[in-house]
Amino acid sequence: MSGWIKLHRSLLDWEWYDDANATRLLIHLLVSANYEPKRWKGVVIPSGSIVLSWDTLSIGCGLTVQQTRTAMAKLTDSGEVTRKVTNKFQTVTLVKWDQMQSDIIDNNNQANRQITDKQQTNNKQTNRQVTTTKEVKNKRSKNYTKDFESCFDFYHEHSVLPKSDKAAAYKYWVKLTADEKNSIRNTLQKFLEINNDEYCVKFRSYLSGKRWEDDLSGKQPKKKPFQPIYNPAIGG
Structure with missing residues (x-):
């Protein structure tokens, strides 16, 4: 996984900031959530959300399952996340994701568009250069005297x-x-x-x-004489 996220200073004012496990879990969810919508087993998981189980989550954030459950309850009660639970997995959504990360997503999209536009521009310039080179060569080939x-x-x-x-x-x-x-x-x-x-x-x-x-005097032709070489009308 690559890329980066924005961590807002308002985290310092969060009621559970001094709780090491709760803060650890929140940061883990921030860096693990989808930065764009993705499909998972036929379901679209939106940006700012992540599909997980208690076991995988506890391993990922380095807490026991019980510590993870307790920390998750604090995130839910304080309005930082919402949970959608099934009998096989749960989807956790960061409530403030769009508010906190949207400018990063926009910047990434803009950067991707700029790269794509630049590549297209370079391709067009290259194609024009190739075409121009061919035209110049063709033009030169027609300029022999x-x-x-x-x-x-x-x-x-x-x-x-x-x-x-x-x-x-x-x-x-x-x-x-x-x-x-x-x-x-x-x-x-x-x-x-x-x-x-x-x-x-x-x-x-x-x-x-x-x-x-070359001095050709006294040398004998190895072939019969050719047809006359030049049309007198052709000048030098």
Whole structure:
């Protein structure tokens, strides 16, 4: 059992406060009572109440059964508790529970609502962030230039390797000068005809390693010439 209760200073004015057993029993009932309604064997036990027997109660508060009965009579006579008795158990209700503990219950409920609201807000923010991230990625994927798309697609159509990370390759592409891009257009086809084997590199590595600067003079193609690589209408 966890949580806490409010112990009011008015307890000092209670007529049986100087009776150790009666005070012990009252405090035991305060910390043991339901803080919210609960079902027990088909019966709803309201907040501020507890189902017990004399044996379990005496063990719980550390008194003998007779001491517990005597103390309970003092609590009942002074209006601190009411009892509903059956042949199997009794339900003890703290009369002032709502008056003394209601603000704690309200605070607990408010705290739970705040936690729930915060979790829902965080979930919504996370969902929005994920959605925004996807939208940004999709948007970026549509912002590749035509000359890059042409080179990337041609390279991997004729390469023995699977496609490389397009976004990573594009990061290198945008750093190239116009002259470097022209050099790639002019040498890429021959590079693939000569190097299209197990030693071939992915397009990202081709760009990062500036492989268009390789000296291909005197080397023979390992494959038949490809179709022309570029549409003259595509600019740099």
